[in-house]
Amino acid sequence: MTAFIWKGKNPKNRKVKGEMEAETAEQVKSALQRRKITPVKIKQKPKDLFENIAFMQPKVKDKDVIIFARQFSTMIDAGLPLLQCLEILYEQQENPSFKKVLKKIKESIEAGETFADALKKFPNIFNELFINMVAAGEAGGILDIILRRLSAYMEKMAKLKKQIKGAMTYPAITLAIAVIVVGVILVFVIPVFSKMFADFGSSLPTPTLLVVGLSNFVIHKIWYIIGSVVIAVFVFKKIYASKKGRIIMDDMFLKLPVFGILIKKVAVSKFTRTMGTMMSSGVSILEALEIVARTAGNKTIEFAMLDVKQGISEGRSMGDPLLESGVFPSMVCSMIAVGESTGALDTMMEKIADFYDDEVDQAVKNLTDMIEPFMMVFLGTVIGGLVIAMYLPIFKMAGVVGS
Secondary structure (H helix, E strand, C coil): CEEEEEECCCCCCCCEEEEECCCCCCHHHHHHCCCCCCCEEECHHHHHHHHHHHHCCCCCHHHHHHHHHHHHHHHHHHCCCCCHHHHHHHCCCCHHHHHHHHHHHHHHHCCCHHHHHHHHCCCCCCCHHEEEEEHHHHHHHHHHHHHHHHHHHHHHHHHHHHHHHHHHHHHHHHHHHHHHHHHHHHHHHHHHHHHHHHHCCCCCCHHHHHHHHHHHHHHHHHHHHHHHHHHHHHHHHHHHHHHHHHHHHHHHCCCCCCHHHHHHHHHHHHHHHHHHHHHHCCHHHHHHHHHHHHCCCCHHHHHHHHHHHHHHHHCCCCCCHHHCCCCHHHHHHHHHHHHHHHHCHHHHHHHHHHHHHHHHHHHHHHHHHHHHHHHHHHHHHHHHHHHHHHHHHHHHHHHHHHH
16 A cells, blocks of 8 residues: 545635545545545655654654544544544544554454554553543443543643643753853853952952852862762662652652642542543443552552552442542542432542642642742842852952052
8 A cells, every 4th residue: 555645625615635545546536536525636655764763753742642532523423434534534644653553543443453452552642541431432332422521631631731841840940040050150150250369369258268169179070960960860760660669759749848739639630530531431430440540640649549449349438548548638538428429429520620620720820939939039049149259359359459
């Protein structure tokens, strides 16, 4: 099969374009005409010189999967067969990496596999939640509804991730700039002043001596400092990659003064949103808890989920084990208990998730508002302190000359 790029006009005389695999250009033309598209230009797709170099290919982003799920849902709801939906989405897909994935999924389904089984071959793109919900949708004949719920869920999770990333970006960039500026001052500016002060021959103030000493240390030990930072990062990653280290670190993250509260709120929002989406889609509560535990991203929260699952399997309600975990607020546990008793647990989960989405918004705003003045004071103190320390001898000499 050869890949062809085509351009044409639809029945409304609007320009459309896409890609299609066929033996000849005539087959592409015939296929387009069957779809009531008037072909304008059909040509063989040029070879991608870098298609076999993995790191040079674009990554499949969450946005690509969200659009795929939403469009797929619309087409299934309109009555199009599964394979035809995949064919259309494959042709219209602009991300070459995702395009290859869609092609392989289509081939797997043509070979007799279910849609969910075909998705399992790409765990880096479609997570367990996505695959299990698709399987439930296929079994219940409500794949369009499931895909619509999935796209809505993923959009909210993407928004949540963007908020957290945005909150972390500002302090990270500010701190990086501060380190670079301080490094430049210590390595290039202070030595100039230090040489000038040496020519004066007079004793220097204590702050100036400290800054000059720090500058000399950084200049002569720069490679040791860089090596120490690299080693520290490597050791941290190795510790975090180990099972015991991950448990200790994740527990510490939850106990951080400000960030720990934010992490807990994000965890509650993600847990309730995921559980509500899965349960309303027909996934059993035990299976949903297992998936939520594996995708929690924090070992302390994962163990809490597994304890809840164990409690439910022993006949307990969900609210009590959640409260005992110490991770979830009592209000959340009480609302979940009410949802269980009224038989509307999935709806209650969605309401809690909506509430905690707003809580995360406020927490991120509060964090940003708090960090901004702190970083300004930090920068002013460090850089201002260095500058003042270097100008103190000049002020001292000016006073001596004036007297």
